Amino acid sequence: MKQEMGKVPFALAGIDHIVFIVDDMQAAMDFYLNVLGCQPGYAYPELGMEQVWAGNALIVLWDHTHPGGAGAKPPVAGGRNVDHVCLAAGPFDHDALRAHLAAHGVEIEREAMHGGARGLGNSFYFRDPFGNKIELKGPPPHPDA
Template sequence: MSAPPFTLVGIDHVVFLVDDMDVAMAFYQGVLGCQPGYSYPALGMEQVWTGAALIVLWDTTHPGASAAVPPVAGGRNVDHVCIATSPVDPDDLRAHFAAHGVEIEREAEHGGARGVGNSFYIRDPFGNKLEIKGPAVYPDGRA
């Protein structure tokens, strides 16, 4: 097998299907602090920056999103997306989510691209699972 003619750089973007763009933007900008990205009004699509990557929000109720509507209602094809954060005090994060009415489904210490660190699992208003993960406690994954 030959090597590909490119080098992998990282995740560019993830697309979430939503059915209320105002609610989606309020959550991603107001709760998570994402910054506005590219906008595609003809498609019913907005993008928000999460550090160096984008989350694309595609409104399935918009006429321009017909290609995005899943063939099976309620079907899913993504388990979760992990959003890396700066250092954060776990109590401050818990208080922030509580103030916005966001339930923390699970807390754990998990490995990821930056090593083993604290993870908080939440859902956006459309049921998409997000892992909010601070920097590595052990950058190489070992104690």
């Protein structure tokens, strides 16, 4: 077990969303809405993306066959079809988070302001030691966001 390198500069609040790569949006929506009982969420038609509510979290369905889904990587035969998992965090200091990740040898791939289950928030994208993409997303910067 690796030794701790100091306090983590954020508090996890749970899973915000997970992104599944699909190739048939109608079949995906039918399954998540009609089989699992999810509720419709946000739609991003220009990206070929639909979101459905699963309790307090979102499941994002991203169609890699849609012209706007160029960023979605289809699964290799027998491979994974999850783009990333988003972990919801409490408020955090961006510089402290950057320093914390750097101290652990974790490279930040991207920083952005994105929507999710709690609204718009600052996101940091990086990979775990196994190559899984993680998005750490803070709360909305304004209470009414």
